[in-house]
Amino acid sequence: MPTPASSGLSSPSGFAYSRERFQQYVEDALAFARTLGATDAAAEVSEGVGLSVSVRKGEVENVERNRDKSMGITVYVGQRRGNASTSDFSRAALEQTVRAAHDIARFTAEDPAAGLPETEDMALGAASQPDLDLFHPWAIDAEAAMQLALRCESAALAVDRRITNSEGAGVSAQQSHFYAGNSRGFGRKEAQRQLEELHRKLLETTRQAGMAEVATGVLHNVGNVLNSVNVSATVLAESVRNTKASSISRVVELLEINKADLPGLFAQGGKGQMLPDYLATLSQQIAAEQKMRLSELSQLTKNIAHIKDIVAMQQNYAKITGIMELYPARSLLDEAVQLATADNKRDGVALEVACPANCPDVYVDRHKVMQILINLLTNARQAMYEQSPKGRIISVTITHNADKVRISVRDNGSGISPENLTLIFNHGFTTKKTGHGFGLHSSANSAKEMGGQLFAESEGMGHGSTFNLELPIRNPASTTAVAQTSTP
Amino acid sequence: MNTINRRILIIDDNRAIHDDFRKILCPARLSNSALNAMEDALFGNAEPDIEMDAYEISSAYQGVDAVKLISDAASAGQPFAMAFVDVRMPPGMDGVETIRSIWEHAPSTQVVICSAYSDYSWEEIIAKLGQSDRLLILRKPFDTVEVQQLASNLTAKWSRQQGESYTA
Numbered sequence: 104m105p106t107p108a109s110s111g112l113s114s115p116s117g118f119a120y121s122r123e124r125f126q127q128y129v130e131d132a133l134a135f136a137r138t139l140g141a142t143d144a145a146a147e148v149s150e151g152v153g154l155s156v157s158v159r160k161g162e163v164e165n166v167e168r169n170r171d172k173s174m175g176i177t178v179y180v181g182q183r184r185g186n187a188s189t190s191d192f193s194r195a196a197l198e199q200t201v202r203a204a205h206d207i208a209r210f211t212a213e214d215p216a217a218g219l220p221e222t223e224d225m226a227l228g229a230a231s232q233p234d235l236d237l238f239h240p241w242a243i244d245a246e247a248a249m250q251l252a253l254r255c256e257s258a259a260l261a262v263d264r265r266i267t268n269s270e271g272a273g274v275s276a277q278q279s280h281f282y283a284g285n286s287r288g289f290g291r292k293e294a295q296r297q298l299e300e301l302h303r304k305l306l307e308t309t310r311q312a313g314m315a316e317v318a319t320g321v322l323h324n325v326g327n328v329l330n331s332v333n334v335s336a337t338v339l340a341e342s343v344r345n346t347k348a349s350s351i352s353r354v355v356e357l358l359e360i361n362k363a364d365l366p367g368l369f370a371q372g373g374k375g376q377m378l379p380d381y382l383a384t385l386s387q388q389i390a391a392e393q394k395m396r397l398s399e400l401s402q403l404t405k406n407i408a409h410i411k412d413i414v415a416m417q418q419n420y421a422k423i424t425g426i427m428e429l430y431p432a433r434s435l436l437d438e439a440v441q442l443a444t445a446d447n448k449r450d451g452v453a454l455e456v457a458c459p460a461n462c463p464d465v466y467v468d469r470h471k472v473m474q475i476l477i478n479l480l481t482n483a484r485q486a487m488y489e490q491s492p493k494g495r496i497i498s499v500t501i502t503h504n505a506d507k508v509r510i511s512v513r514d515n516g517s518g519i520s521p522e523n524l525t526l527i528f529n530h531g532f533t534t535k536k537t538g539h540g541f542g543l544h545s546s547a548n549s550a551k552e553m554g555g556q557l558f559a560e561s562e563g564m565g566h567g568s569t570f571n572l573e574l575p576i577r578n579p580a581s582t583t584a585v586a587q588t589s590t591p
Numbered sequence: 592m593n594t595i596n597r598r599i600l601i602i603d604d605n606r607a608i609h610d611d612f613r614k615i616l617c618p619a620r621l622s623n624s625a626l627n628a629m630e631d632a633l634f635g636n637a638e639p640d641i642e643m644d645a646y647e648i649s650s651a652y653q654g655v656d657a658v659k660l661i662s663d664a665a666s667a668g669q670p671f672a673m674a675f676v677d678v679r680m681p682p683g684m685d686g687v688e689t690i691r692s693i694w695e696h697a698p699s700t701q702v703v704i705c706s707a708y709s710d711y712s713w714e715e716i717i718a719k720l721g722q723s724d725r726l727l728i729l730r731k732p733f734d735t736v737e738v739q740q741l742a743s744n745l746t747a748k749w750s751r752q753q754g755e756s757y758t759a
Contacts, residue, residue, distance in 0.1 A: 327605045330732040334611040337735040338618070347626065353634050374633055381629045388623050395619065449604065449652075485682065 117152040118280060120172070120192075125150075125282035128174060128192060132201050133286050136178050139205045141286075143179040143219045148172075148192075149281030156248040158256055159271030163249050169277075178204040182213040222287045241276045248274040325413055328406050335403040342396055347388045354378065412441070427553070429464040430472075432501050432508045432574065439476035440499075444484070451495055452484050458501040465508050465574040471549040472574065475557065478542045479512040479570045486516030486568065506576050507555065513569040519561035527559060550574075595750045596672040598647045598664070599742060602657040602689060603677035603705070608731075609650045612675060615735045616646045616742055644743055654684030654692070662696035672749035673701035673742070675729070678711060687711060687719050690726070698725075699752060701745040705729045 129146045136144035150172040157165040175188040178201065185207025189200040243251075256272035361368040361375075369375030436456065444454060465472070480497065487495040500511045519527060528547045543557075550557040554575040561568035601612045649671070651657035657674065664670050674693065678686040690702050702725055704716065711719070713728070720726060727741060 326731050327608060331607045331611050333732040334614050334735060338614055341618075350630065353630075357633065377629055377633055381626075381633060384623065384626045384629065388626055449606070488682065 117278070118150055119152075119170075120148075120150050122280070122282065125280075126284075128197065129282055129284040131194070132174070132176050132197055133284060135198055135201045136176065136205060137286065139178075139202065140180070141178045141205055141208070142181055143286045144201075144204075145177045145219060145283070145285035146174065147176075147281055147283040148174040149279055151277060151279035153275065153277035154243070154245060154248060155273060155275035155277075156245060156252050157271050157273040158249065158252040160269060161253060161257065163253075164271060166245050166249070168245075174200065176201050176204045178208045179218060180205070180208040182215055182217050183208045183211050184214060184217040185209070185211060219285050219287050238278070238280070240278050243274070243276050248276070325410055328410050328413070332403060332406045332410070335399050335406070339396055339399050339403070342392060342399075346392055347385060348392070350385055354382070427466060427468055429466050430469055432462055432465050432503075432510060433458045435465070435467075435469060435472050436476060436499060436501065436510060439473050439480060442473070443477040443480040447484060447497075450484060450488070451493070452487060453496045455496060455498040456501075457498070459503070462501055462503055462508060463576045466577055467553050467555070467574050468549075471553060472572075475546040475550060475572055476510070476512075478546050479572065482542070482570070483512050483514035483516070486514045486518075489517050503576070507573045508576060510572045510574070511569050512572070513567060515567040517568075518564045518566040519559060519568045520564050521561075524559050524561060528557070546572075595644075595746050596670065596753075597644060597742075597746050598649070598669065598671045599746070600649050600651060600657060600660060600671045600674040602651045602654065602674055602680070602686070604652055604680040605677070606652070608677065608705075612738065613648055615738045616648060618643065644746075646742060646746075652680075654680055654686070654689035657689055658692045658696060661693050661700060665697045670697055671700060672746040673703065675703045675705055675738075675741075678704060678706035687716060690720060694720075694725070699749060701725050701727075701749050703727045703729050703741050703745070705731055705733065 125148045128148045132146040133144050136146075151169070153169045155165070155167045155169075156163065171190070172192065173188055173190050174192060174197070175186065177184060177186045185204040187200045187203040187207065189196050191197075252272045252274045255274070256269055259272065260266050260269060357374070358365070358368075365375075367373060369378075436458070440454065440456070444452075446452075447454060480499075483497045484495075487497075494515060496515055498513045500513070502509045502511070528543050547557040550572060555573045557570065557572050559568055559570050599616065601609050603609060649660060651660055657676070661671055661674070674690075676686045676690055676693075680686060680689070684692070686704055686706070690704065693700055693702065704726060706728070716726075716728075727745070729737065729741065
């Protein structure tokens with residue numbers, strides 16, 4: 104909360120700006136500083152109005168009204184600090200000033216002493232802001248001030264007849280108010296609102312990010328497989344180009360030349376004597392070439408099939424979004440497994456799936472379920488990095504009751520401490536070094552949106568964890584039950 | 592006269608890619624010298640074998656392992672002349688981070704960064720690693736001849752730059 108240095112701003116005054124207005128300016132400046140990348144910022148906005156009158160020897164010499172305003176912003180980038188101020192409160196000027204302060208902060212030397220006080224050292228909340236009784240407005244107009252000044256001077260002159268001259272008398276009334284805030288103890292409410300807005304935006308982008316992540320994964324996989332295909336093709340071409348099979352024509356040529364005297368060719372000391380051995384060695388060589396090519400071709404075929412699978416999966420996955428339909432839980436799981444477990448083999452992760460034969464279909468947005476399952480399978484794999492590769496097992500169990508199907512993804516990895524069991528679904532919560540912390544959050548949300556739920560179970564750190572995704576069997580909005588079809 | 596250091600490190604999370612590099616740089620030779628000798632006697636002027644550079648290929652599947660191999664090799668006096676580095680290597684360091692770390696340990700290492708698609712733009716790579724004459728970019732799927740030429744030229748370049756200080 105703000106820490107206004109003067110209270111009672113609501114009293115009648117000649118101020119042009121309200122407290123709310125000032126608060127807004129400060130919030131805007133701090134928010135803008137954050138978007139520029141400031142680590143901390145402090146802003147102070149103030150306004151002053153006043154009147155001063157001076158008289159001398161019974162004559163009014165000077166009547167002066169003043170009105171000033173200023174906004175100062177201090178921006179911290181780590182231990183660097185920059186400061187700028189403006190008297191123009193327009194949005195453009197405000198941003199320019201924050202930017203100027205930020206620029207200065209970026210280019211000044213680090214100062215270990217620079218920085219804001221710790222949050223706990225700050226006065227937060229209305230309760231900790233005592234009225235310091237500093238504001239005593241004096242609503243006096245120029246005429247009254249002149250009269251007062253004249254009276255004052257004449258009173259001085261009247262003290263003694265020997266006083267014949269004066270340096271004059273003056274009356275001055277000044278009042279000001281300011282509003283100060285910084286990024287640590289300031290505007291909790293505003294921060295909260297921004298967080299919520301950010302959260303909404305993130306939810307939208309999470310969906311896209313999920314898609315992009317799958318698309319990126321697909322590209323990467325296809326790219327790598329394509330590389331092997333390309334190498335295999337080149338190796339094969341090379342092998343065909345350099346084949347020893349062509350030597351047979353040279354043998355034919357030799358026989359052709361010696362057609363008239365074949366016995367001579369094969370006589371003692373003739374070249375023909377070498378031919379049987381040569382042909383035997385040649386046929387071995389050709390057989391070896393053949394074997395190599397066959398093995399290369401089988402790799403090639405396997406890799407092409409792999410690309411076909413990846414592409415087909417991506418097409419299926421990309422086709423349907425946002426439509427609630429009945430799907431066999433098992434086939435959703437199988438597709439998610441295909442997309443998410445490419446790295447399982449590398450990480451030595453075994454996957455076990457148990458699904459009853461008579462499992463009913465689930466009424467879901469296939470896109471959302473895929474997203475959730477991919478997320479759960481990836482998390483499960485990553486949870487076992489600490490685990491020795493031998494014991495890395497993900498087991499997926501599908502169970503059901505009268506109105507829902509539960510897909511449980513269990514890993515025997517690092518586990519979840521009891522206090523984190525629900526926290527993990529919080530937005531921005533992550534224990535991964537490079538995590539964003541919105542995977543589980545958005546998964547839980549989309550499960551809910553479909554009329555299902557996502558929750559976690561774990562017996563604590565080191566005991567693995569189970570994520571349960573429950574999905575509705577029939578459309579919860581419709582009054583009549585959708586006919587159930589069983590998984591083939 | 593210095594010999595050329597032909598030690599190459601392949602850094603990629605995908606094992607198939609390591610096989611690809613080995614197929615290209617160390618092709619399985621089916622050549623049969625007995626057969627060639629007989630052909631020479633029978634037909635005369637047998638085709639001479641093409642001399643292929645013989646590379647020593649090592650593999651790392653994660654950035655951390657690669658950096659360790661590089662620094663161990665350097666301190667053992669058996670430095671790698673070059674490395675082929677994949678950009679994307681989940682879950683650990685990515686290629687660009689790996690290269691930065693490699694250069695901290697062995698600044699002379701020639702590097703070819705390989706990517707299947709653009710995780711990083713060229714500008715971003717330069718921004719992270721600085722403008723360097725030790726870095727080349729190879730797009731996947733790569734051309735086998737390109738890989739052979741890169742290996743041949745960069746190992747020679749490394750050895751030339753080490754000059755007198757290196758004898759294999």
